[in-house]
Amino acid sequence: MSHLVPDSVSTEGLTVFLHEQIPLTRAMDLRATEASAGRLVLEAPLEPNKNHLGTAFGGSLHTVPLLACYGALWMVLRDAGIDGHVVVKRSNALYRAPVTGPIRAVCERPSAAQAADFLADLRRNKKARMELRATVAGANGKPAVEFDGSFVAVL
Numbered sequence: 001m002s003h004l005v006p007d008s009v010s011t012e013g014l015t016v017f018l019h020e021q022i023p024l025t026r027a028m029d030l031r032a033t034e035a036s037a038g039r040l041v042l043e044a045p046l047e048p049n050k051n052h053l054g055t056a057f058g059g060s061l062h063t064v065p066l067l068a069c070y071g072a073l074w075m076v077l078r079d080a081g082i083d084g085h086v087v088v089k090r091s092n093a094l095y096r097a098p099v100t101g102p103i104r105a106v107c108e109r110p111s112a113a114q115a116a117d118f119l120a121d122l123r124r125n126k127k128a129r130m131e132l133r134a135t136v137a138g139a140n141g142k143p144a145v146e147f148d149g150s151f152v153a154v155l
Contacts, residue, residue, distance in 0.1 A: 080115075135147070
């Protein structure tokens, strides 16, 4: 599987990885806009993700933050030099307000201590689970969508 992993975790590399491995992300025109040690930010324009009311489609509002969490955990693996798979175990989204512009999901990356515990568990058991959260901001800057999920990495 190593041929699927970009040499460096960059916004461009993560975008390419998502487009190649999860074709829906290409149709959504999803892009990684920030990939730092502290957080991952994914964005998708409204036009290919809108509903009949002209606001962001609920499925897209669930998918973009889910993928921000997925990508953040994938980056933990990549940063540790581990070639593993990330899968979703559970996901939940609370929709607080409509989104009328680009969908911008922010996932705060796990702390160094959380990542170390997760990686130790993964190496020991060949799988490990992590809970992650992401938000999509609304027009007023407050969360329009609050997402939380449980993700599993396997070797």
